[in-house]
Amino acid sequence: MIDLWNWLSEPFQYEFMQRALLTVLMVSAVSAVIGAFVVIKGLAFIGDALAHASFAGVAAAFVLGGSIYLGAMIAAVATALAIGFVERRARISLDTAIGILFVGAFALGIVIVSRQSNYTVDLFSFVFGNVLGVGWGDLLLIGIMTSAIIAIVAAFYKEMLFYAYDPEMAAASGIPVSAIHYGLLALIAVAAVVALKAVGIVLVVAMLVTPAATAGLLVRRLHQIMLLGALLGFISSVIGLYVSYYASVASGASIVLVATCLFGLALLFSPRRGLLVRRRPEIPGTAKSEAIAPSR
Amino acid sequence: MVKPFQPQTTAAIDNEEAAIQVESVWAGYDGHTALEDVSFAAPRSNIVGLMGPNGSGKSTLLKVILGMHRPWQGRVRILGREIASARRLLGYTPQTESVDWQFPVTVKDVVMMGRYGRLGPLRRPTGVDREVVARCLERLQLTGLANRQIGELSGGQQRRVLIARALAQEPEVLLLDEPMAGLDAAIQHELMTLFEGLRDEGKTLLVATHDLSCTTGCFNRVLLLNKRRVAYDEPAKVCTEELLNEAFKSHLILLPVGKAYYEEHHGHD
Numbered sequence: 347m348i349d350l351w352n353w354l355s356e357p358f359q360y361e362f363m364q365r366a367l368l369t370v371l372m373v374s375a376v377s378a379v380i381g382a383f384v385v386i387k388g389l390a391f392i393g394d395a396l397a398h399a400s401f402a403g404v405a406a407a408f409v410l411g412g413s414i415y416l417g418a419m420i421a422a423v424a425t426a427l428a429i430g431f432v433e434r435r436a437r438i439s440l441d442t443a444i445g446i447l448f449v450g451a452f453a454l455g456i457v458i459v460s461r462q463s464n465y466t467v468d469l470f471s472f473v474f475g476n477v478l479g480v481g482w483g484d485l486l487l488i489g490i491m492t493s494a495i496i497a498i499v500a501a502f503y504k505e506m507l508f509y510a511y512d513p514e515m516a517a518a519s520g521i522p523v524s525a526i527h528y529g530l531l532a533l534i535a536v537a538a539v540v541a542l543k544a545v546g547i548v549l550v551v552a553m554l555v556t557p558a559a560t561a562g563l564l565v566r567r568l569h570q571i572m573l574l575g576a577l578l579g580f581i582s583s584v585i586g587l588y589v590s591y592y593a594s595v596a597s598g599a600s601i602v603l604v605a606t607c608l609f610g611l612a613l614l615f616s617p618r619r620g621l622l623v624r625r626r627p628e629i630p631g632t633a634k635s636e637a638i639a640p641s642r
Numbered sequence: 643m644v645k646p647f648q649p650q651t652t653a654a655i656d657n658e659e660a661a662i663q664v665e666s667v668w669a670g671y672d673g674h675t676a677l678e679d680v681s682f683a684a685p686r687s688n689i690v691g692l693m694g695p696n697g698s699g700k701s702t703l704l705k706v707i708l709g710m711h712r713p714w715q716g717r718v719r720i721l722g723r724e725i726a727s728a729r730r731l732l733g734y735t736p737q738t739e740s741v742d743w744q745f746p747v748t749v750k751d752v753v754m755m756g757r758y759g760r761l762g763p764l765r766r767p768t769g770v771d772r773e774v775v776a777r778c779l780e781r782l783q784l785t786g787l788a789n790r791q792i793g794e795l796s797g798g799q800q801r802r803v804l805i806a807r808a809l810a811q812e813p814e815v816l817l818l819d820e821p822m823a824g825l826d827a828a829i830q831h832e833l834m835t836l837f838e839g840l841r842d843e844g845k846t847l848l849v850a851t852h853d854l855s856c857t858t859g860c861f862n863r864v865l866l867l868n869k870r871r872v873a874y875d876e877p878a879k880v881c882t883e884e885l886l887n888e889a890f891k892s893h894l895i896l897l898p899v900g901k902a903y904y905e906e907h908h909g910h911d
Binding site: 386501504507508510511514515516518520565567568 | 708710729732734736741742745746747748751752756758759761763764766767791807811
């Protein structure tokens with residue numbers, strides 16, 4: 347018993363592990379709140395894209411010696427707004443707009459970095475994530491961004507819900523859908539930046555999508571998906587941190603793998619949608635019974 | 643008795659009392675014309691049927707009236723007001739196919755959305771809003787389903803949820819896009835009874851349908867549309883073989899006058 351307690355508490359005697367724990371707590375909360383929208387609106391690609399686009403800002407800040415978080419945020423939010431604008435005005439599909447703009451921003455980052463002779467660990471901690479290397483300064487910034495995102499979503503929850511569910515009706519009811527459209531894209535961008543240091547550019551989308559998608563299999567209302575998603579993200583992160591500590595493997599990837607396993611379990615055993623669960627009989631009158639109706 | 647409609651001469655007089663006044667509206671998408679010079683005026687406390695085949699511009703006309711789609715030309719007034727200031731007078735139910743039924747919300751959540759436009763930003767629903775929602779749920783016999791996720795409902799129940807949301811807006815003018823499609827006759831009848839009840843309370847309803855079976859009994863007037871206005875009059879005068887053929891072209895076969903035969907959408911609920 348004492349052994350188990352020691353085993354569990356040992357990693358968190360270190361300050362860097364305590365900071366990591368605080369970081370993943372906030373990352374889980376932000377990722378689930380924004381990730382719930384990403385999942386229900388089918389915006390996974392945009393989450394991935396904005397994380398990659400932030401690389402341009404990371405690289406520029408690195409070269410110019412500014413705040414890397416600020417750089418990442420500017421690049422990600424600018425790309426998000428550009429994507430929203432191009433989609434609305436140029437009459438091209440959203441995924442095409444994303445594909446063009448994020449690769450452009452990512453390429454810009456690579457061009458900037460390629461001018462540098464020395465690649466440092468710091469730069470690569472953003473690409474592959476290094477939650478164990480989060481400093482107090484990083485933590486403060488992550489805390490500010492987390493509070494801001496959660497406050498904004500809490501304040502405009504009903505408008506965002508209405509917009510996400512039925513944008514046309516929302517518009518007809520006088521909800522400013524255009525502002526919410528751009529606002530949501532900007533929030534996804536900031537959330538991606540928050541998760542950046544924890545799991546790295548390439549894995550950010552997993553934090554945004556996986557816990558929220560897992561929660562979506564288990565509960566049936568948007569705010570429940572947010573709360574359960576945050577809890578699942580945090581559980582994944584803590585287990586991932588232990589795996590990382592004791593098995594000496596990359597922290598970001600461990601966290602994402604645990605989250606993926608939880609999703610797999612939910613997919614198999616979800617009471618309502620589980621692949622291995624016997625479902626209630628179909629409600630009569632749903633699409634299925636219409637499909638077999640005689641077509642005279 | 644309903645007066646026969648005379649667009650130009652009565653427009654000015656009707657202006658005061660018309661619930662929906664549409665004047666010479668042209669509209670479309672990307673250079674494709676959906677509505678050509680459509681005018682009509684729906685008097686208060688009337689149920690107006692909006693009939694035409696698929697692609698005849700019914701949904702576009704509803705969206706123009708709602709202010710969701712900006713017309714190229716022409717204007718719309720609701721109870722004498724411009725659309726921008728008439729939002730709270732309008733309620734709308736979209737076609738069920740245009741709704742995401744997998745979305746993680748309950749029946750009650752969706753009906754509460756009907757209140758959001760009135761609430762305005764940063765305000766939470768109050769006891770009054772919850773009361774209105776409860777009343778609308780009860781009126782549509784959805785009280786027992788209030789906490790169901792919307793994807794778990796049957797087709798007829800889904801339709802009722804959309805109507806309940808529109809009623810939660812407490813509108814004076816209600817626009818319904820294909821509320822009958824895919825429902826069986828008994829449920830269609832129930833809905834028509836509900837619509838008649840709303841009309842008797844003084845509401846005005848514009849009901850889009852491409853199903854001709856329910857027109858004669860309950861509509862006060864019928865607007866027959868096929869991009870342009872084919873006819874606008876009492877049902878018996880509009881539902882003639884000649885006019886229906888003009889609007890629907892080869893899309894339907896007619897039985898004796900007034901009893902139009904419909905080929906699509908045998909509902910199974």
